[in-house]
Amino acid sequence: MTRNVHDVLIDLIEALSRNGTLTHDEAVSIMSKPKTAKEKGYSENFEELWKLYPSRLTDSGTFVKVGKSAAYSQYLRVEKKIEHDVLVSLVSSYACQHPGGKFVKDMERWLKGKPWEDVVEQEPEAKPSNYRPWEDE
Numbered sequence: 001m002t003r004n005v006h007d008v009l010i011d012l013i014e015a016l017s018r019n020g021t022l023t024h025d026e027a028v029s030i031m032s033k034p035k036t037a038k039e040k041g042y043s044e045n046f047e048e049l050w051k052l053y054p055s056r057l058t059d060s061g062t063f064v065k066v067g068k069s070a071a072y073s074q075y076l077r078v079e080k081k082i083e084h085d086v087l088v089s090l091v092s093s094y095a096c097q098h099p100g101g102k103f104v105k106d107m108e109r110w111l112k113g114k115p116w117e118d119v120v121e122q123e124p125e126a127k128p129s130n131y132r133p134w135e136d137e
Contacts, residue, residue: 057101071107
């Protein structure tokens with residue numbers, strides 16, 4: 001029989017309450033708190049990013065976004081380090097790089113990849129077709 005984490009935690013809290021480690025009021029307080037980011041609701045800043053983030057094209061030809069709760073959990077870690085405007089810019093850039101929805105990562109994995117640490121190399125200036133490097137000296 002497989003049990004989910006929520007049920008195991010409830011059993012643990014009830015056991016701690018029975019043996020006196022937690023008072024009844026503490027146990028009730030813990031059990032009444034939201035368990036996931038989804039149950040807590042999403043911030044306006046996250047919702048803005050979620051709307052900007054590109055959908056992925058599936059094999060059946062439909063566009064999907066998955067893992068919103070997991071993405072929000074990762075976003076909560078990231079927002080402490082990176083300004084919202086920077087994230088908006090990065091998401092917009094990522095969306096432009098994947099206009100057809102192919103090869104789009106789930107937002108959670110994209111955030112875990114820390115795209116703000118990527119270095120984008122500038123292409124060197126194009127030289128004219130009649131350029132002769134020996135004449136620069």
